[in-house]
Amino acid sequence: MEKKWSQEEKDGYRLIHNEGGKDLGISSGSRVAILSEDGYAFKDFLGTGKIVPYEDWRLPAGERAADLASRLSIEDIAGLMLYSAHQLIPAKGPLAAAFGGTYDGKAFEESGASPWDLTDQQKEFIVKDRVRHVLIMKLQDTETAVRWNNKLQALAENTGFGIPANNSSDPRHGAGSSAEYMGVTGEPISKWANGIGLTAAFEPEAVREFGEIGAAEYRALGITTALSPQIDLATEPRWMRFADTFGEHTELTVEMTRAYCEGFQTTKNSQDGWGDESVNTMVKHFPGGGPCEAGRDGHYAYGKYAVYPGGKFEEHLRPFTEGAFSLKGGTKTASAVMPYYTISYGVDQTYGENVGNSFSKYIVNDLLRGRLGYDGVVCTDWGITHDMGKTEEEFAGKCWGVEGLTEAERHLKALEAGVDQFGGNNDAGPVLEAYRLGCEKYGEEAMRSRFERSAARLLLNMFRTGLFENPYLDMEHSCQVVGCREFSEKGYL
Template sequence: MKRVMGWGLAGAALAVLGTTMAPARVPARPAVREAFRDLNHNGRLDPYEDARLPLAKRVDDLVRRMTLAEKVGLMLHGTLPGAGGMVLGMGEGYDQAAAKALLERGVNSFITRLSADPATFAAQNNAVQKLAEATRLGIPVTISTDPRNHFQVVVGASSANRGFSQWPEPLGFAAIGDEKLVERFGQLAAAEYRAVGIHMALSPQADLYTEPRWPRGNATFGSDPAAVSRLAGAYVRGFQGSATGLTKGGVATVVKHWVGYGAEPEGFDGHNYYGRTGKLDDTSFALHVRAFNDALAAGSAGVMPTYIIPEGVTYQGLPLPRVGGGFNKPLIDGLLRRDHGFKGLVVSDWAITNDCPAACRAPTHDAPQGYAIAMPWGVEDLPESDRFALGANAGIDQFGGVNDPAPLMAAVKAGKVSPTRVDEAARRVLTLKFELGLFDNPYVDEQAAAKVVGNPATQAEADAAQRAAQVLLEARAGILPLAPTRRVWLSGVPADAARAAGLVPVDSLDQAEVALVRVQTPHEMVHPDHFFGSRQNEGRLDFRPGDPATETIARAAAKVPTIVAVDLDRPAVLTAIRGKAAALYGLFGASDAVLLDLVTGKAKPQGHLPFELPSSAAAVAAQHPAYPDDSADPLYRRGTGITGN
């Protein structure tokens, strides 16, 4: 048996296993001579290093070799630290010394928030794997990410798109409604992830979008439980590589947030203390659960519980505990594992075990929240180690955003978490690493990464999806398409993009034949002193007289026919601008080039609204946060869309 200490950091090819060559004496296993990774550096092939053995035997062998501290380390899903002290692990490289220290603590699952060119990204991840290979047992690193292939970027929810193909928002996929397209997206995005050394997608969001003011709805598949379920299932199949679970070359999905996250009064999000409670009842809760069915049926490798406390819900005749989803045993051990038969990894959302001091609960202008980030809802006053114990016993296998195993170890040593529960979680974490093939070769080809990520053929498919995902709501006769050389006044659209589309941008409305105005859905910064509140679109949805966008549209429409395109990251109230628009688009992740392709007729709109658009702010305020599409007299109903123009 040939011992291999490492596979190299670039262009390393995994040796073909199972090829019969000169005999060698290997007890209890076929006599073959082949390369193997000597992960524990003892000069012989141990069962967990032997790729010929069944996965369960490899896991059993490794668990027997691990110390309690190493098993506890597996239960953390930390953050790869950014070089130069970059907060939250952002930047273009990792702090390798800090990463080594985390690995030495036994932590070997991490989120990456790097924004680097593909070759650099791959090299950074390879370097981390090399550090992991040098640890006592050589356990490889699992690297996860928030979504990277869309437009909206919010810290803690999505990552900047640098080189990765750019697709419609998930709401845009919902506007198209095509499962095969979502599955194809998953396959292509997964290839990009694996090319740079990412193994886990902290997605999809199977949350049901029922409260129109909620800022996280842009990453969902809309408001219809059946459609959300279908498309989330397709997402899982695409990323993981099959309809029945994870394949070796796939990317593990973590479907989230179990369950009821979209039902937050006033849309105030559960990342914030003021948004910690959801308002549901048993009937609405069943709709939110229904949205997860197909993702679970497709064998999603992981599930992430919600932050919120789901008030108004009963399970087996008893009210759910008034604690967040990560501490809620009936939600995880009962509804998810027992009732839905889920056997995979349960990963908590980030920072649920952190302390939430005054700066977290009630920040002020003079004392803002800063980086005092914590979401321990319902257990704020428990000691930290007791939060870990409660979460582990509720069914959490990995605690997200945690780099220090000491509080969890303290809970184990105090008898608050049993060794059996630790072993159960450790086996799930290790099983996933083996399924991904990481023990046999965790390295990627750095030069090949630059060819896979941002491949022009992939982006061409993404552009086609963007064109298909947009919704035409109104169009007066004869306004579309805009003919070449039309003189157009622009707002919110770059002149260079219009010129590339064959139009003639002009500086004033007096010179124009038509106007094209692109605007965002209205929003407010209701909670500017909170970390997430200052980064999320909250508050009202309605265009009002005096708003800059409303006045721009009115001024243009008074002079020339005006085409209006609204980026619908939330369901805007368009009542004040509807009558002024000669044509009205709802956009769900579109480049300026894609918008111009639509208005010039180079592409035809195919999308239909994935949620209703309310008619007034009063209707929004009166609807129930847990029920889909229930506002009075909506301006546009879900499914609206003019196609073929």
């Protein structure tokens, strides 16, 4: 059989070109061998010498995801269900106390480490806890982003099943960076208006173009999931997150949501819209976090309720049903959904529960999964399984409505509700304990099936964005893309 692939050496990895097929990136000195079939190259993640379905880039992403999910241990799936706490790269500066890490047990400033070195904690959660979803907050610069990403992906590639890291970010393109969930963005990314500013242009096509540019910059930084857009209807002007919404007008929010998601998710000239230019969107916050009681926010115990005044609950669903879940392009629907911290007070007339949305079987299973037919990833907001603070004003865990449960019991309740993933959790222990509790309650076969279902959803978003083929970044390309003059000028205009 004629050889249909060639390779070139890059900085820290090899890039293999398949004629008319997928390019493969593989770290230098990797344990993963290359197999050849029909003249093409494939990664032998399992080391069996034979190509299994999840290693075969010719197969549909859904088939590959289901195959790999069936092979994973419960420990591996528990790792997939974790979404890391905010990462500073490097872990230094005034935010390090809250979000930091260590390098060989030392603070960055004392360690002699390079800015792109992995922290002790990152190494541990990738290898021990098998975390594959990493939330990036601060990046020192583009070079740091590229080198750090390639180190992280090399570690993931050489661990377990070779599942790559799906890195994500809260919105990075806003001209202001003082919001607590954004931290400080150091890389020279192009700057744009925030959500309500984008809507004020009344141009969905401009928002779609922003999505395309944002996706290009994200991919050049190693980011493949956007924890955005924020599509809550802004019906409460006292709410602190008002400015990041698309505003109070339902039809405008629907149009901007659709344009944003299609811009970020679509790879041009792809049959199904997905590919190596795509960035998964995680729309938030289901079922609409705008009407926080008296404008008090759900990050704090004093703001745990959403009240939906005027009998308008259904109106808050429309940005999801008519926008995020009704894309006109090939990707069809936003790939992930994040419920808000809040208790949607009095909405659950089936079970009569007033609990945080991610703990609500009615909100996630009956409404989102059942009535609305959504089968993508459902990821909790950050820290909902952790204990709340000593006072209502303390920024701590957000276990609204289930304060009396243990951490493992909260994980199980969210799983029972239909959640796939836990934001802000690096530790697999509580998820594994939830699995044990679930086995006692439902039987091991049922719990295995439940975990595997979530694993397939989570893996699908990695396969569709090409991470299993090439998660590595080319320094020259990234530096040319991030914050380039063309993108920056368009953002300014």
